[in-house]
Amino acid sequence: MHAITQDFQVFYKAVGVAGGALTAGGTGDAAEVTSGAVDRNGFDSAQLLFTGSTNCAAGQTLKATVKLAESEDGVTFGADETLANAVTVVAGGAATQPFCLRVDLRVANRKRFLRMRVTPDLSAANTDTAQWGAALVLGGADEFPVR
DSSP: OOHHHOOGGGTTTTEEEEEEEEEETTTTTTEEOOOOOOOTTOOOOEEEEEEEEEEOOOOOOEEEEEEEEESSSSOOEEEEEEEEEEEEEEEESSSOOEEEEOOOOOOOOSOOOOEEEEEEEESSSSSEEEEEEEEEEEOOOSSSSOH
């Protein structure tokens, strides 16, 4: 009775976008990371998940900017559309903090290929660090099971 509804992969497809480590004011900080082309053919919606953990000091933040570009062929992309602009993901505290920023997308009326750009930005200088990753989860498939 529940066989199909219990199999998450029947309904969704997850695609890794980017990830890495960053140090405030140093490696990876405020550096835009660009995904490869993601084929969204056969899907109506998507969520970009920006997740990880950070040790922001009190009074400091981790912010993220997320952009999207579209393409018919997966090679030539149009201008970036900003989906989240310097959104505060974590406000500093005393201990390591996990985080997850979710950006919802309606992709049914978009071109076939999508490209994501993610820019994580720690506000402190040379002290705070973070490990992060981003994935695009495609949903609302035209046919089941998802291929």
